[in-house]
Amino acid sequence: MIAIRAATLDDLPGAYRVCLRTGDAGKDASRQFQDPDLLGHVYVGPYVMGEPELALVAADDDGVAGYCLAARDTRAFSDWAEREWWPPLRARYPRRADGTSDGDVIDLLHDPPVLDAAILDRYPAHLHLDLLERARGQGIARRLLERQLEQLSAVGARACHLVVAASNANAIAFYRHLGWRVVEERDEEWVMGITW
DSSP, rough: OEEEEEOOOGGGGHHHHHHTTBTTTBOOOGOOOTTHHHHHHHHHHHHHHOOOEEEEEEEETTTEEEEEESSSSSSHHHHHHHIIIIIHHHSSSOOOOSHHHHHHHHHHHHSSSOOHHHHHHOOOEEEEEEGGGGGGTTSSHHHHHHHHHHHHHHOOOOHHHHHETTTTTHHHHHHHHHHHHHHESSSEEEEEEEOO
């Protein structure tokens, strides 16, 4: 039985593992990285540390099987991360232009992606949702997403965006089914948004 609950610091290792094992457009990216923590440093850690009240995990007896992590205000979250989260990671991971997956994610530590101001104006909150295979097909993703949007609404957010790999047709169809719309199409990723 998979339960959805607030994330704790004890969940970080499991959530990092989920991030890695879904890091290739929903598929396992473990073989692509020498350092298994890099993706988690970008897509998990800052949310659990910086917005703990908006960090949800789906867990069972085997540990964390998924998560939905959010920031109520992307600009404020980015400012916090620039002050608190990125500096020690930048010191630990100096830039290296070596064309590897590790190097590409290290670049993100030094230059986090920023969406166009028009998108942030319209959809100021954002979230990340990932599930391991054992948690799929049970309605867990929908429950995580609905609970997260309720939490965002409770803290005053009225619109949210997310970024999904353009190749992840299942995820795109899932979000569209739940009322999200494509805001911007890029070569490798799409930005989707929802208002309420």
